[in-house]
Each structure stands twice: as structure tokens, then as C-alpha cells.
Amino acid sequence: MESESTYELPSFAVNENGWGPSTLPDDYKDLPYSFFSRDENLGMIMDLTQVSFAQNRGSAESEQGDNAFTTIDVTRTNTNRKTKLIHTKTNRNYNNANYNNTASGANKGRGQQKKNYNSYQRRNYDTLHIPSIPIKPTWKKICQMDFSDLAKLSTKVLPTATTFAECGSYNDYNPQYDLISVKKPVNLESHKECGDLHSISVMKDPFLSQVSDKNVATVYTTDVALAHLMVAIRSQLSWDLEIIKNAHGIFISHRDGVFDTYTVNETSADLPTEEENKDNCLRTEATAINRDFAKQIMAPHLTKCAYPSPFSPAQDEDPAAIHRMYRYRKFQLSDTQSVLVRTEVHGAQQRSGKAELFNAYAVNEWCPRTPLANRWRSKMETSSGYALAEDMKNNNFRLSKWGVQAILAGVDRVKIGFVSRRNMNNLEAGHVILGVQTFSLDAFTKQIMLNEKNMWATLEYVVKEVSKQEDGNYVMLKDPVKGILHLYAVSEEDMTKIDEAESESESEYSEYSSSSYSEYSYSEDEE
Known part of the structure; x- marks a missing residue:
């Protein structure tokens, strides 16, 4: 007969002094244990009722349709819940x-x-991340200049200025535009018939071609090209300059057409996404506004300079054209280095019987569809500096270049017009002038925090680096990603290809040469 199976009771610990077991089994010895209190608030492992605001840019998302989803959690969402949104640059x-x-x-x-x-x-x-000009494998990199190093430069003495010649013509300012206010705006008229304003490169300037043969300076350039270089540390987008070094000196120039349009929101955190607010559209809008504003604020009275315009002499006789005085000025950087610059003066204003030269620019409000639209109209009435301060934040590089151009031209005043869209959601509705503010040159440079000693030291440093190189062709390129200026040595063939790739709309200016004009006579009047 088989023996019956037996059942053995497991060990049972009795705690006579309290509740629960009093001994710990060997299996649980040295096992990590996280203490918790029973009165703690325990949360959910996963909350399916909340709204996600993650951008998840660049991640691969499933393209399944709505029918492929099955509802798991049917908890009703609290619609009154307030969710805190953190505003970032890309939100x-x-x-x-x-x-x-x-x-x-x-x-x-x-x-x-x-x-x-x-x-x-x-x-x-x-x-943002594409160079302004394609870098060829045949280009030889000479050196690079970090913005952090350039920002530390400073010159002890500012260079002295000498006026060589004044060409072209200019209008007087219409003082009625000083009366414009937010409550009494004025419509901005279109002046398409005047044509776009172009900055001609150094090599196509007949005056600079003549004086360079006489070696009156060691560097020849324009205010537009020099402005990019002298405040390069404030730039974000990529840009480039052509540099030619030969027996007559160093020629720093820009490619025709590349600097004829104004950048918009280059230093801003708010990047436009709407179709009507794309980069090209905003650049075209800002450029047209500056053209129309510069023409509209002028009075009919016209003053002609001693010499006609070197590019379009017929415009000096045309009352409908936008007139400019081309002022050629020489700056002595050191005992061995000097720069001759073609600058522009926009107009003159009569004050106490004296004509004060000025440059006029316009900043514009293009605010997208947000609750902050038309904020200039509400802010400028109580704070006159609000609009300029906002534009300083969004277009720091552009305002800095305007300040450099005004310094190079030696004007007495800088006029800033504040222009806004008549309807923020409809670009075709036109624009209105909300006000015109006049600054002395010193006040404007202080307003935009322009370090004049640093910008001249930056130019001296670049000229010194180029002077060390052999005669030839060079390209200076602002890095599209980093705060760096690259200097490349370029062959004659590559430089020719670059010139051939320039816009055909500028080809009409290539016909001008020094032989088209009589010999300029000039006298050096130190200021």
C-alpha cells in the first residue's frame, strides 16, 4: 500500500509587537528598496489627457489616416485647463x-x-546656411578672421577726412514732413518711374579709375562695400566682397546688384513664414519703401555739384529722378595706408541760412498676422523711440551699415522715416508714413551703439592682411554659419566667371568708362 502524501505548512512569522512580518527572507536581502510614505501623492505612469505642444521638426511621423486610430482612453479633457507655453525662437x-x-x-x-x-x-x-557665392575647389584659402577677435580691435586715433570731389546733384528737404504724426499719417506714394537705386562697383567707376592711375591712395572702394566690412561682426547672413590687388593699390568692391536690396529681420528671432512675408518679398518691399521715401520727402529745389554724375549725367537735369551727390573722400588710416571712398549724400536741409547735408532712410513695419499687429501705431504715440529700438533689435546690421555710410559721407544729419502697411494682411493696400525723426550724426551713431574706433580698426586689420599678399584676385566671404570672414585667393579665370554671373540688369553700367568723361580736376580739402 502506497504511503499517503504529506503537506508541510510554510514558515510563518508572528510579530507580537506590531503589524506585519518581523523577519526578512533570505531572498530579499541586499535588494534595493526605495522607501515611500503611504501619504504621498502618487501620479500616473502616462497621462493621455494632456495636449502636446512639441514641435518635433525633422522627425519621421506616421501618415496613417484617422480611421487607423482606436480610442483607448476616453477620459474627458478639462477644457478649462491653462497650459503654460514657453516662447522660444522657433515657436x-x-x-x-x-x-x-x-x-x-x-x-x-x-x-x-x-x-x-x-x-x-x-x-x-x-x-542662412548657404554661402552668398559658391566656393570653388580651385580657390585657395589664405586666412580667416573670427568675429570675436575683430570685436576686440580698437584704434587710438580716428582717421582724418579729405574731400576730393563732389559730383551729381541733390534736392532740399521738405520741412512739412516733420509735422507727420501717428494721428496724422501721410500716404507713401509710389515712384516706380524713378527706377531702382544701384550701387556701381569700384571697377566701373570712372572717377576712381582716373585717380587710381595717379596713386592718390592705397585702397579704393565704395561706402556700401566698406560698410559691410567695417561692421561685419553684426552680420548674420552670408555676403562677399571682391578684392583686387595690383600696382595701383587695393580695390575692394561688391558684385553689381547684390547689395541693392535691403535685408529684413536678419538679426531677429521672429522668422517670417507667410507667403507674402518671404525673404524676397520683404526685401523688395523694404527697398521700394526706401526709394519712395527718399524721393517723396524732397522739395523741388535742386542743387547741382561742380561735376555731373559719373554714371547718369542726364539724371541731373531730370526733375523726376532721384538725385544723389557722389562725394569722394579720402581717409588716412596710417602713414602708409589711405583709403579713397565713393560715398552718397541724399539731400540738404536749410537751417539758419546754412545747408546741412543729410542721408534719409526708412524702417518699415511688416508685422505678420499676430495680436501685436499695428503695434507701432499704439506705441509711437507715447514712446518716440520704440520703433527705432525694435528695428535695432531686428535689423541691427542694416542700421549699422547706414550709420557707417553716413560717417563716411560726412553728413550733418540722419533722417529716419517710420513706414507701416496700411493693412497688415494686404500688402497691395500700400503704406503710410507714421513719422520722420531727425538725428545729428553723433546722436544717431550713439543710438545704434556704433563703435567708430572698432570699425576703423577692423578696416585697418583687413587692409594689413591683404597688403601682405601678392598681386592678384581675392574674395572675402562671410561664413554662412559661423562668425568668420574667409579670405580666398582666386584665379583670373574664376574671377571672370564671377563677373559674368552677375545680374544682366546691371550690364548697362558696364558701358561707362573713364574715357566717357573729361578729366576730373580735384583739390584736397581736409575737414
């Missing part, structure tokens, strides 16, 4: 959840987000 695109709040948003949310995503990518990579 501009709506999340899918924003579009799912309405039936129409559910249908167009994915397409709109894809559109905004592509706009973000194009602005940040196609525009």
Missing part, C-alpha cells in the same frame, strides 16, 4: 492639436503644418 508653427479643435482645422492642419515646416527649413538652411 511659430501651430501644432496638430491646434488644428484639431475645429472640423476645418482637422482637414487642413497637416497640410498647413507641412507648409510651415518647409518654410522654416528653407529659411534656416537654404538662406
Whole structure:
């Protein structure tokens, strides 16, 4: 007969002094243990009821349709919950959840987000991260200049200025525009018939061609090219300059047409995404506004200089044209280095029987569809410096270049016009002038915090580096990503290809040469 199976009771610990076991089994010895109190608030492992505001740019998302989803958590979302949004530089695109709040948003949310995503990518990579000119493998890199090093430069003594010649013509200012206010704005008139304003390169300037043969200076350039170089540390986008070194000196020039349009929001954190606010559209708008503003604020009275315009003498006789005085000025950098610059003066204003020269520029409000639209109209009435301070934040490099050009031209005043769209959502509705503010040259440079000693020291440093090189062709390129200036040695063939790639719209100016004009006579009047 088989023996019956037996059942053994497991060991049982009795705690006579309290509740629970009093001994710890060997299996649980040395096992990590996180202490917790029973009165602590325990949270959920995963909360499926909250709205996600993550941008998730660049991540691969499933393209499944709405029918592929199965509802798991049916907890009703608290619609009154207040969610704190952290504003960042790139927090501009709506999340899918924003579009799912309405039936129409559910249908167009994915397409709109894809559109905004592509706009973000194009602005940040196609525009910001692409060199202004393709770098060829045949180019030889000579050196690079870090912005951090350039920012530390300073000259002890500012260079003295000498006026060589004044060419062209200019209008007087219409003082009625000083009466404009936010409550009494004036429509900005279109002056397309005047044509676009062009800055001609150094090699196509007949005056500079003549005087360079006489070796009156060691460096020849224009105010536009020099402005980019002297305040380069404030730039964000890529740009380039052509440099030619030969027996007559160093020629620093820009490619025709590349600096004829103004950048917009280059130093701003708010990047435009709407179709009407793309880079090219905003640049065209800002450039046209400056052209129209510079023409509209002038009175009919015209003053002609001793010499006609070296580029379009017929414009000096045309009352409908935009007139400019081309002022050629020499700056003595050191005992061995001097620079001759072609500058521009926009007009003159009569004060106490004396004509004070000035340059006029316009800053414009293009605010996208946000609750802050038309903020200039509400802020400028109580704070006259609000609009300029905002533009200083968004267009630091552009304002700095205007300050450099005014210093090089030796003007007495700088006039800033404040222009806004008549309808923020409709560019075709036109623009209005909200006000005109006049600064003395010193006040304007202080307002934009322009370090004049640093900008002249930057020029001296670049000229010194180029002077060390052999005669030839060079390209200075601002790095599209980093704060660095690159200097490349370029062959004659590559330089010719660069010139041939320039816009055909500027080809009419290439016909001008020094032989088209009589010999300039000049006298050096030190200021």
C-alpha cells in the first residue's frame, strides 16, 4: 500500500509587537528598496489627457489616416485647463492639436503644418546656411578672421577726412514732413518711374579709375562695400566682397546688384513664414519703401555739384529722378595706408541760412498676422523711440551699415522715416508714413551703439592682411554659419566667371568708362 502524501505548512512569522512580518527572507536581502510614505501623492505612469505642444521638426511621423486610430482612453479633457507655453525662437508653427479643435482645422492642419515646416527649413538652411557665392575647389584659402577677435580691435586715433570731389546733384528737404504724426499719417506714394537705386562697383567707376592711375591712395572702394566690412561682426547672413590687388593699390568692391536690396529681420528671432512675408518679398518691399521715401520727402529745389554724375549725367537735369551727390573722400588710416571712398549724400536741409547735408532712410513695419499687429501705431504715440529700438533689435546690421555710410559721407544729419502697411494682411493696400525723426550724426551713431574706433580698426586689420599678399584676385566671404570672414585667393579665370554671373540688369553700367568723361580736376580739402 502506497504511503499517503504529506503537506508541510510554510514558515510563518508572528510579530507580537506590531503589524506585519518581523523577519526578512533570505531572498530579499541586499535588494534595493526605495522607501515611500503611504501619504504621498502618487501620479500616473502616462497621462493621455494632456495636449502636446512639441514641435518635433525633422522627425519621421506616421501618415496613417484617422480611421487607423482606436480610442483607448476616453477620459474627458478639462477644457478649462491653462497650459503654460514657453516662447522660444522657433515657436511659430501651430501644432496638430491646434488644428484639431475645429472640423476645418482637422482637414487642413497637416497640410498647413507641412507648409510651415518647409518654410522654416528653407529659411534656416537654404538662406542662412548657404554661402552668398559658391566656393570653388580651385580657390585657395589664405586666412580667416573670427568675429570675436575683430570685436576686440580698437584704434587710438580716428582717421582724418579729405574731400576730393563732389559730383551729381541733390534736392532740399521738405520741412512739412516733420509735422507727420501717428494721428496724422501721410500716404507713401509710389515712384516706380524713378527706377531702382544701384550701387556701381569700384571697377566701373570712372572717377576712381582716373585717380587710381595717379596713386592718390592705397585702397579704393565704395561706402556700401566698406560698410559691410567695417561692421561685419553684426552680420548674420552670408555676403562677399571682391578684392583686387595690383600696382595701383587695393580695390575692394561688391558684385553689381547684390547689395541693392535691403535685408529684413536678419538679426531677429521672429522668422517670417507667410507667403507674402518671404525673404524676397520683404526685401523688395523694404527697398521700394526706401526709394519712395527718399524721393517723396524732397522739395523741388535742386542743387547741382561742380561735376555731373559719373554714371547718369542726364539724371541731373531730370526733375523726376532721384538725385544723389557722389562725394569722394579720402581717409588716412596710417602713414602708409589711405583709403579713397565713393560715398552718397541724399539731400540738404536749410537751417539758419546754412545747408546741412543729410542721408534719409526708412524702417518699415511688416508685422505678420499676430495680436501685436499695428503695434507701432499704439506705441509711437507715447514712446518716440520704440520703433527705432525694435528695428535695432531686428535689423541691427542694416542700421549699422547706414550709420557707417553716413560717417563716411560726412553728413550733418540722419533722417529716419517710420513706414507701416496700411493693412497688415494686404500688402497691395500700400503704406503710410507714421513719422520722420531727425538725428545729428553723433546722436544717431550713439543710438545704434556704433563703435567708430572698432570699425576703423577692423578696416585697418583687413587692409594689413591683404597688403601682405601678392598681386592678384581675392574674395572675402562671410561664413554662412559661423562668425568668420574667409579670405580666398582666386584665379583670373574664376574671377571672370564671377563677373559674368552677375545680374544682366546691371550690364548697362558696364558701358561707362573713364574715357566717357573729361578729366576730373580735384583739390584736397581736409575737414
